[in-house]
Amino acid sequence: MNFDIRMAHLFSTLDDNQVRQVMESSHISTLQDGESLFETGDEANRFFLVIGGQVKLFRVSSNGDQKIIDIIQPGNTFAEALMFMEHPIYPVCAEALGPAKIISFDSKRFLQILSQSFSVCFRIMGTMSQRLRGLIKEIDDLTLQSATTRMCAMLLRRMEEIGKPHFTLPAAKGVLAARLSMKPETFSRILQNLSSKNILNTKGNEIHVIDAELLRSLAHLESVLGLEPEVHCALSSAKSLHSD
Amino acid sequence: MNFDIRMAHLFSTLDDNQVRQVMESSHISTLQDGESLFETGDEANRFFLVIGGQVKLFRVSSNGDQKIIDIIQPGNTFAEALMFMEHPIYPVCAEALGPAKIISFDSKRFLQILSQSFSVCFRIMGTMSQRLRGLIKEIDDLTLQSATTRMCAMLLRRMEEIGKPHFTLPAAKGVLAARLSMKPETFSRILQNLSSKNILNTKGNEIHVIDAELLRSLAHLESVLGLEPEVHCALSSAKSLHSD
DNA sequence: TTCGCCATTTGATGAAAATCAAGGCCCAAA
DNA sequence: TTTGGGCCTTGATTTTCATCAAATGGCGAA
Structure with a gap:
């Protein structure tokens, strides 16, 4: 296996020797769709790097609903923050979303390397800092915004990521839907609604955004609320989205 | 001022010399109730330690609603995670909840000290790790649970913190209410509801829990995080949980 | 004490989203 | 080709909570 872990941000400042040390404690796994990596409450003495496919992190409520916390893409690490706790326990469940390939690392071993290199320390702190920020944003989304707003924001992110108004x-x-904290039915209805407003077209998993401006105004509903009169048209059409 | 910052977890492993260095860039402020410390979007080149009173961290929507992210208790630091970002910007607003006394520190200066001491590095990583866990727990609360559930969980936490069924x-x-992401009206109604079911009595801000078992069952508490013998930042009001 | 300003409570109403219940669609296996 | 089982959609209904509006009550200042 000649995958260079330095592609991952977390490992990017390691020298050859350090990489070798880290790799000694590593283990590659191939996961089937839905296969579990760990569960909430498991002892957390390893952390992970996704090198293929996707891994979803989620929590389960007592009624069986899943709240997806994050979907980890190839090249990204996860669960590394736990190595700094005394009795680390995974606070989420992780399982493959589709077939996936991941590398796991021994946390203790990595801590040893960490204690030799300030640059790696700083690197990891930067990563954690970003994650913190992301989670705050997430809380923001969940509390200050409606399901429609969350949907629009997600679509816009995806659109900008791809760079075209047409994407999958x-x-x-x-x-x-679970990622956006709503039921599949709601997801479907909102999409159908946006479609009926001629803001976008859908066909299966294909989305074609027609009116990106309107979409944007829906996604930023709140920041728009207090502003100029002219945005009111966009706003009112936003409000009428659900009422007809 | 002879307050020893080593009382704070973050500084606990500093030696006298390092403490002196840190204090050189520090600044003590006394805040009135409601006085702002910083706002969302401000440049973040300082971080803070609460030594008296409380500080609330929150975000604001344009309609004026506040979502309280955390209430920082004396002895705790906050905003320290930001020093690892390139162009640090506070992602939340902070203001005093009642009169408060805080010390602020220069982030750059502290980074220098950090680059001399692995123990401080590890310390800060531990803190960040806990914050991450806390935020995940928060997302959990916000999505998987109803307003009543959140209320009950909060009451239980408070009860266990005090150790008696009667508390303020x-x-x-x-x-x-804002902390639990609900309106004051809803807060009031839920409390009144619990009271009418003889689960608890209220008188002003005094709560007397009658049926803790029932309260617990309403909170749907999966003991996912039940076993956490550790640090506990007992001061901070609930939170702690994360991996990524 | 009275006044006025708060925070809180209470009631009535409405809107968003969950839930319940079918029904349709697509694809893969028989 | 038919069949069956995931998903997704659609419709009807219900629940939860926000919103609007109007008391109530406490507490400090005049």
Whole structure:
């Protein structure tokens, strides 16, 4: 296996020797769709790097609903923050979303390397800092915004990521719904609604955005709320989205 | 001022010399109730330690609603995670909840000290790790649970913190409502509801829990995080959980 | 004490999203 | 080709909570 872990941000400042040390404790796994990597409450003495496919992190409520916390893409690490706790326990479940390939690393071993290199320390702190920021944003999304707003924001992110108004949804609709904290039915209805407003077209998992401006105004509903009168048209059409 | 910053977890492993260095860039402020420390979007070149009173961290939507992210108790630091970002910007607003006393520190200066001491590095990583966990737990609360569930969980936490079924709410009801992402009206109604079911009695800000078991079952508490013998930042009001 | 300003409570109403229940679609296996 | 099982969609209904509006109550200042 000649995959260079330095492609991952976390490992990018390691020298050859350090990479070798890290790799000594590593283990590559290939996962089937839906195969579990770890569960909430498991002892967390390893962390992970996705090198193929996707891994979803989620929590399960007592009624069986899943809230997807994050979907980890290839090249990204996860669960590395836990190595700094005394009795680390995974606070989420992780399982493959489709077939996936991952490398796992021994946390203790990595801590040893960490204690030799400030640059790696700083690197990891930067990563954690970003994650913190991301989670705050997430809380923001969940509390200050409606399901429609979240949907529009997601579509816009995806659109800008691709760079074209025509793109494919990054996962099955049901999965995205869980990611956005709504039921599949709601997801479907909102999409259908946006479509009926001629803001976009859908065909299966293909999305074609027609009116990106309107979409944007829906996604930024709140920041728009207090502003100029002219945005009111966009706003009012936003409000009427659900009422007819 | 002879307050020893080593009381704070983050500084606990500093030697006298390092403490002196850190203090050189520090600044003590006394805040009135409601006085702002910083706002979302401000350049973040300082971080803070609360030594008296409380500081609330929150985000604001344009309609004026506040979502309280955290309430920082004396002895705790906040905004320290930002020093690892390239162009650090506070992602939340901070203001005093009642009169408060805080010390601020220069981030750059502290980074220098950090680059001399692995123990401080590890310390800060541990802190960040806990914050991450806390935020995940938060997302959990916001999505998988109803307003009543959140209320019950909060009451239980508070009860266990105090150790008696009779206690005082840790802040004004309106503030707690925002902390739990609900309107004051809803907060009031839920409390009234619990009371009418003889689960608890209320009188002003005094709560007397009658049926803790029932309360617990309403909170749907999966003991996912139940076993956490550790640090606990007992001061901070609930939170702690994350991997990524 | 009275006044006025708060935070809180209470009631009535409405809107968003969950839930319940079918039904349709697509694809893959028989 | 037919069949069956995931997904997704659609419709009807219900629940939860926000919103609007109007008391109530406490507490400090005049």
